Amino acid sequence: MEKTALGKTDLRIAPINLGGNVFGWTLNEQQSFGILDGFAGAGFNFIDTADTYSHWAEGNKGGESETIIGNWMQARGNRDRIVVATKVGSATSNLPKNVSKEHILKTAEESLKRLKTDYIDLYYTHFDDEVTPLEETLGAYQQLIEQGKVRYIAASNVSPARLTGSLELAEKEGLPIYKALQPHYNLVEREGYERDYAPVAEKYGLAVLPYWSLASGFLTGKYRSESDLGKSPRGQGVKQxxxxRGLAVLGALDQVASGHGSSPATVALAWLLHQPLIAAPIVSATSDTQLQTLIEAPGLKLTAEDLELLNQASA
Incomplete structure (x- = not known):
């Protein structure tokens, strides 16, 4: 699998980012190892997780996903071949959003321990608390980078104003600057990213790594009526x-997939990869079949007619 630079970094990635949110939630450690082995075995190397995954599962406290990934890298002896992204700042049932210096430094150490590694390749502001001074958050990242514990930083759920402010401040004061952006973006969620974030990403050369690339599974085509919503734990999330419009998008995906002998999910990921600035859509898999759909996406070359059909349906 061909690997390219992740934006303005020296990280080399294959163009799909495996979402680790299911590790320790809908997949146990053994099942997670199977997905990770299949992903790496196909030539991919970029894994996404967070300090709070999978706290929402019954009996979990958070950090289960990082622990599984760390155990896998240790068991396979492949840390130097894997690009790991994790995050800080997300709220849990017990704690509010927090990107203070104290919280970032504490959480980074906890993530490093769970991941069984000395460094994090890409460290995200997962959710901005919107009250911590930008200088404080970036200063915490600067300390971690100087200590060799973080290589690069990125932003996810940060408002356009705070994102722009952080980028301007970093350039002005010589502080660490965000190198990537993880927005909510897919065929049924276009407006927010394209209107508010794409111009910022273009101006600052941010690599874009969309989350919920398959709209919580809706773009796989398995949810076509309310009676389908019980098919998985995430079903209620696609009711919207x-x-x-949503059914028109599925119709367009079906048509394009049929023309290529592919699947709607693979086409939806390929559409993202055809968009400007997109480096690697984030997508999770809970079975070998799902894994195959994302493995095939980079090789699917959509025609101008395919893209027009999908763009019109999703406009």
């Missing part, structure tokens, strides 16, 4: 897409 069961409308005329």
């Amino acid at each position: 897409y069961l409308n005329d």
